[in-house]
Amino acid sequence: MHLIDRAKTGDRQAFAALFEQYRNLVYKTAYLMLDNTQDAEDALQEVFLQVHGSLASFDPRKGAFTTWLHRITFNFCLNHRRKRRPLSLEDVSIIPAIEFPGAQLAEQESVLLMLRALSDKQQAVIILRYYWELPYAEIAQILDIPLGTVKSRLDLALKTLRKMTGEGSDREPVSRMEVCE
Amino acid sequence: MKCEQVQPLLVAYLDGEVSPSERILIRVHLSDCTVCQQELDLLFTAQDRVRSVLQHRTVDAVPARDAWVRLEKRLTKADRPSSKSKAWLSRLAPNAGRASIRKIFGGVTMRNRLIASALGSLAVITIVVVLMARSVTPVSAKEILDRASQVQSMKIPTEGIGHIRTETYSNFQALPEGQGTDTVVESYLDFQSGDFRNVTTDNKTGKVLDVFAYDGTYSYSPDYNQESGQGGVINAPLTIYRTPQANASVSDMKLRGDNEAGSKDVFDLMRQDPDVRLVGQETWVDGRKVYVLQSQHIKVPVFDPAGKPTGLVNVYPDVNNQAPPPITVMKMYFDVNTYQTVGSQETLEQDGKQVLIRSQRQLVNEIMPVASKVDWSLGDVQGITIVDDPTRTHGDLLPEVVTPQALPTQNQSIYLLKDVPAGYSLEITAPPKQSANDPYIYVASYRTPSNDYFVIQAATPVDVQGLMGQADEIYTTVSGLKLYFTKDLTSSGKLYTSAIVETPDGIAFWINSTLPRETVRAWAENLVPAK
Numbered sequence: 001m002h003l004i005d006r007a008k009t010g011d012r013q014a015f016a017a018l019f020e021q022y023r024n025l026v027y028k029t030a031y032l033m034l035d036n037t038q039d040a041e042d043a044l045q046e047v048f049l050q051v052h053g054s055l056a057s058f059d060p061r062k063g064a065f066t067t068w069l070h071r072i073t074f075n076f077c078l079n080h081r082r083k084r085r086p087l088s089l090e091d092v093s094i095i096p097a098i099e100f101p102g103a104q105l106a107e108q109e110s111v112l113l114m115l116r117a118l119s120d121k122q123q124a125v126i127i128l129r130y131y132w133e134l135p136y137a138e139i140a141q142i143l144d145i146p147l148g149t150v151k152s153r154l155d156l157a158l159k160t161l162r163k164m165t166g167e168g169s170d171r172e173p174v175s176r177m178e179v180c181e
Numbered sequence: 182m183k184c185e186q187v188q189p190l191l192v193a194y195l196d197g198e199v200s201p202s203e204r205i206l207i208r209v210h211l212s213d214c215t216v217c218q219q220e221l222d223l224l225f226t227a228q229d230r231v232r233s234v235l236q237h238r239t240v241d242a243v244p245a246r247d248a249w250v251r252l253e254k255r256l257t258k259a260d261r262p263s264s265k266s267k268a269w270l271s272r273l274a275p276n277a278g279r280a281s282i283r284k285i286f287g288g289v290t291m292r293n294r295l296i297a298s299a300l301g302s303l304a305v306i307t308i309v310v311v312l313m314a315r316s317v318t319p320v321s322a323k324e325i326l327d328r329a330s331q332v333q334s335m336k337i338p339t340e341g342i343g344h345i346r347t348e349t350y351s352n353f354q355a356l357p358e359g360q361g362t363d364t365v366v367e368s369y370l371d372f373q374s375g376d377f378r379n380v381t382t383d384n385k386t387g388k389v390l391d392v393f394a395y396d397g398t399y400s401y402s403p404d405y406n407q408e409s410g411q412g413g414v415i416n417a418p419l420t421i422y423r424t425p426q427a428n429a430s431v432s433d434m435k436l437r438g439d440n441e442a443g444s445k446d447v448f449d450l451m452r453q454d455p456d457v458r459l460v461g462q463e464t465w466v467d468g469r470k471v472y473v474l475q476s477q478h479i480k481v482p483v484f485d486p487a488g489k490p491t492g493l494v495n496v497y498p499d500v501n502n503q504a505p506p507p508i509t510v511m512k513m514y515f516d517v518n519t520y521q522t523v524g525s526q527e528t529l530e531q532d533g534k535q536v537l538i539r540s541q542r543q544l545v546n547e548i549m550p551v552a553s554k555v556d557w558s559l560g561d562v563q564g565i566t567i568v569d570d571p572t573r574t575h576g577d578l579l580p581e582v583v584t585p586q587a588l589p590t591q592n593q594s595i596y597l598l599k600d601v602p603a604g605y606s607l608e609i610t611a612p613p614k615q616s617a618n619d620p621y622i623y624v625a626s627y628r629t630p631s632n633d634y635f636v637i638q639a640a641t642p643v644d645v646q647g648l649m650g651q652a653d654e655i656y657t658t659v660s661g662l663k664l665y666f667t668k669d670l671t672s673s674g675k676l677y678t679s680a681i682v683e684t685p686d687g688i689a690f691w692i693n694s695t696l697p698r699e700t701v702r703a704w705a706e707n708l709v710p711a712k
Contacts, residue, residue: 031242111234131235136198155192162227
């Protein structure tokens with residue numbers, strides 16, 4: 001019997017195995033979206049509680065388990081962020097600097113700061129595409145948005161980042177208004 | 182292609198997400214346009230940097246070692262039937278999944294619902310004569326359903342004692358024939374006083390599995406924290422707690438319509454099915470003739486926290502899905518003279534055979550004279566031990582009326598409309614003595630004298646994710662509440678709107694209303710936590 005089917009019947013060991021297998025998926029997404037370990041730990045707990053409560057309704061015919069899990073994780077993170085004050089470029093300066101080795105430091109830091117200044121929704125598509133390397137169709141399914149919206153969000157997000165980091169281009173500050181859709 | 186056409190496609194081009202024809206056109210354009218080439222290079226670099234930063238950022242991001250230990254503690258707590266409230270809610274929709282939880286609707290008070298679900302079809306007896314007088318042999322399934330619906334919407338009598346005995350077979354695990362749960366529920370209701378008793382017994386062994394009764398002074402029920410739902414300790418007599426509950430404090434006893442027979446969810450699905458058909462006539466268990474209607478639906482099981490299937494919910498076909506969906510064949514039986522629903526049956530095809538999933542048969546349905554003797558205090562019920570519960574710590578109590586001021590202030594899970602709409606009055610009912618650690622269970626019912634309503638009802642730990650596929654509209658309020666509207670129901674010419682609402686904090690509750698969807702959307706903008 002498949003692990004998920006076993007977990008569905010209330011098999012705690014199977015659920016533990018499921019947790020072991022997918023905890024990094026949830027944790028890493030939460031860490032990227034929420035930016036600190038404490039919130040990521042909380043997200044891991046809450047997401048798996050929700051998975052446990054909802055597993056019965058998971059229907060493999062409607063999509064892969066990971067798609068479903070990503071969806072729960074992103075819903076949680078987006079809700080969590082919504083409750084926090086929106087981040088603006090002005091806030092970026094107060095976030096503790098991330099340690100990057102040597103020469104990479106400036107570039108990595110700068111990209112990270114720019115990523116953080118993107119809207120929540122843009123960050124979500126960026127993470128799903130360039131961290132998890134998922135196809136657009138699956139991203140659309142996870143975020144419950146049309147395929148065209150995935151394309152336009154990625155396009156806008158990438159162009160914003162390109163504008164901010166691109167060599168030979170202007171490095172003018174980008175306002176929140178421009179970054180958000 | 183021109184630059185302004187190509188540039189919006191460059192990111193998707195790099196990601197391999199353009200169509201083959203777009204790819205060719207972009208390539209042709211790039212071979213001849215240095216501006217777009219440069220843009221492509223910059224986007225490629227940006228992607229590369231983003232990937233690198235994200236990877237670098239998560240190199241050391243790993244969950245704490247004790248993550249599973251902490252989660253398991255919480256899972257164990259969540260699995261426990263931790264409060265009476267849960268038992269109370271589960272009573273409202275016995276053997277039912279989410280689909281019927283929705284049908285606690287109507288804002289019929291919880292107590293009424295309980296009574297009505299057991300005794301709903303009693304009402305029909307009073308109007309049999311009327312219908313018989315204009316009885317014409319129906320020619321279609323639709324006509325039978327319309328008449329049955331008309332019968333169901335009739336008012337419940339004001340005096341006498343309703344008596345119904347229903348046999349229910351449940352086999353949501355689709356086990357081979359005869360291995361499901363076979364129970365009989367015997368219900369009495371005094372229409373005038375509201376006293377009632379429901380006794381559920383195992384049809385095979387005669388063992389009492391569940392009791393819920395009210396005699397005007399005491400409520401009678403098992404302790405659901407100890408007995409873990411129906412059944413409790415095998416072979417031991419069921420302990421029933423007699424808990425004082427003053428008649429004046431329980432919520433309004435007056436039945437207000439929307440009464441439902443036990444198989445109302447099946448009935449509603451049939452009414453929504455354009456392909457429902459009249460199979461023919463059969464002889465019922467008591468010798469009368471019944472019409473048999475048949476309808477097919479795609480259904481999936483729902484499970485309780487322990488993973489046991491507790492019901493079936495209707496799902497809508499997924500057009501992208503290649504696998505054959507689970508088809509449930511439903512049959513409903515209607516008295517050819519009265520159009521009363523007397524039973525229903527659901528079967529699921531498995532390995533080429535039809536397996537019985539659920540059946541309900543009404544064996545008795547009568548109104549006894551006012552003076553009939555029924556022991557509301559359960560003195561005549563064998564196989565139970567009645568224990569006094571003077572401190573109200575064990576018994577499952579009937580809901581009581583609560584004022585908005587008396588709602589628990591720290592509980593974030595209660596939502597109400599900001600103001601009571603003009604022409605409406607608000608009544609909140611909730612089970613007493615709820616645990617402060619659990620989401621508060623309540624029904625807030627806004628009603629007009631003509632019985633239009635807008636009802637907010639706490640949901641059981643509902644899975645909003647699961648409902649996403651079933652919602653035909655998702656509406657988000659300015660405050661971030663997400664309303665998942667389920668398909669509107671029409672019954673007796675009246676429209677019913679239903680939605681499950683998810684708050685930004687992950688709390689879920691139902692809204693059921695006779696108002697049209699656009700009004701429900703507008704009112705939802707005024708939903709606020711009741712602090």
